[in-house]
Amino acid sequence: MVKANAYGHGLERAVAALADLTDGFALIELERAVRLRAAGFELPILMLEGFYTAEELPLFIEHRLIPVLHRLDQIHTLLAANWPAALPVYLKLDTGMHRLGFDAAGLAAARTALSGKVPDITLMTHFADADGSRGVDWQLERFATMTAGMDLPCSLSNSAALLRFPDVVANDWARPGIMLYGGSPFPQLISAAELDLQPVMTLQSEIIAVQTLVAGDSVGYGCSFTSDHPMRIGVVACGYADGYPRHAPTGTPVLVDGLRTRTLGRVSMDKLCVDLTDLPAKVGAGGTATLWGQAGETVLPADEVATSAGTISYELFCALAARVPVSEIN
Secondary structure (H helix, E strand, O other): OOHHHHHHOOOHHHHHHHHHOOEEEOOOOOHHHHHHHOOOOOOOEEEEEOOOOOHHHHHHHHOOEEEEEHHHHHHHHHHOOOOOOOOOOEEEOOOOOOOOOOOOHHHHHHHHHOOOOOEEEEEOOOOOHHHHHOOOOOHHHHHHOOOOOOOEEEOOHHHHHHHOHHOOOOEEEEEOOOHHHHOOOOOOOOOOOOOOOOOOOOOEEEEEEEEEOOOOOOOHHOOOOOOOOEEEEEEOOHHHHHHOOOOOOOOEEEEEOOOEEEEEEEEEEEEEEOOOOOOOOOOOOOOOOEEEEEOOEEOOHHHHHHHHOOHHHHHHHHOOOOOOOOOOOO
């Protein structure tokens, strides 16, 4: 899964790194799929929401993009465009998530419409609670009922299902996403480290100033943090305009020169503050602040930062701003 600019990691960068490890890529954005073809990537590309208008279909055909079809009118539009029989399609089934997909009657109509015209069909569904208490069995039962008697390839498992229910995969097309980028799909149950997932993205910046507080001094907008004892704080050149979550509260973990500490006060557009009080006196301006990822031998999981901020690592990765300079480390 390389949608959303490869979960914020950079599409071409991720595709180049994964090309020898996969049988294909999946994304949503047509312009980015075309960009991959222009860059010379030849592996199959699955378009997860199919096409939006008939005008897009010539590009699908020219660049051999595989649409996920989830409405009957899409099928009629596709056939009217003289879809080449050699190009495959996916049919998405709604087995309980109730976002996109055919019900049983819609699937039967779709197969009838495609019969004799598009022989290469893969059936697909998406698990709503593979990372939660309901698991996947209830949807697998619905899928089995809907597809009884159909001898077609399937695509079922996301990261959570791959890691939690590996027997579901069989010989199907799997769709790993967050696990490729070092995040756990269920951090409240099992950490990325326990799953042997390594961070791919490290977000770092620099301490650009140090302030000394006395008891009663406050930090940042809204004075949401007030010290009750003398403190040293570091001002980090990173804020919500860079993609760090504004809603991250005081106490969100951060590393400074590889040492664990916490944020203080409200995150600003361009800056945030960290607690240096218990760190060595030499830690100060010019020091490296690791907001998530790897700092030497120490790892601050994005999942942990996300949990503290009341969100998920997916959002942290995808929110990384265009103004943040990126360097690649092999």
